[in-house]
Amino acid sequence: MPVSSRLAVATHILTVMAVKGDVPIGSEDIAKRASTNAAVVRKIISMLGRxxxxxxxxxAKGGTHLARAPEQITLLDVYRAVDTQEIFxxxxxxxxxxxxxxxxxGPVLDEVKAKATQAMEAELAAVSIAAIADKLKPLPA
Structure with missing residues (x-):
């Protein structure tokens, strides 16, 4: 059973954007930084944009950047944007x-799943993209 890596890749993408500030960044550049395919980056950026x-x-000066401040984007926002898988x-x-x-x-596992999902979402809601970027500093833009 494969586990999605979209949350990790999306967090990487958004952290790059947070460090870059208002400077738009292209999917090829992001893909190189995240060691993934540009098509994967474009798909995730599309999900984040929606x-x-x-x-x-x-x-000519096109690209993608954050639509709001990195302090206002939580990992829960990112998770909900890109990951459709349930915990189990x-x-x-x-x-x-x-x-x-x-x-x-079934009902017993549903109860466990609900509690696990609630705990995971609470943890993700407590962490912003800005907090991730702050842990990585000092970084060059």
């Missing part, structure tokens, strides 16, 4: 209803 986290401009998902096939465990395990 969520109002980034904004892009075309033209239910099986594709439901368990045997005649099994005493299978008939009850």
């Amino acid at each position: 969520s109002g986290i980034t904004t892009s401009q075309t033209g 998902a239910s099986p594709n096939c439901p368990p045997d209803a005649s099994c005493p465990i299978g008939s009850q395990i």
Whole structure:
């Protein structure tokens, strides 16, 4: 079962933008910095743009930059923008209803999943892109 790396890549992208300030940065430059493909960067930037986290401009001085201050962008915002996976998902096939465990395990796991999701989201909400960038300083723009 693959785990998404979009949150990590998106955080890298946004941290680069936070350090760059209002200077638009191209997807090729970001891809080089994040050691990934520019198409991956463009897809993530598109997701971030739809969520109002980034904004892009075309033209000779085009590129992407933050749509709001890095202090106002939390990792929860980023997670919600780019990651569609749940902490853990239910099986594709439901368990045997005649099994005493299978008939009850779903609601029990749903409760655990809800608590785990709440805890994870609280942690992500407590960290901003600015806080990530601050931990990496001093950095050249």
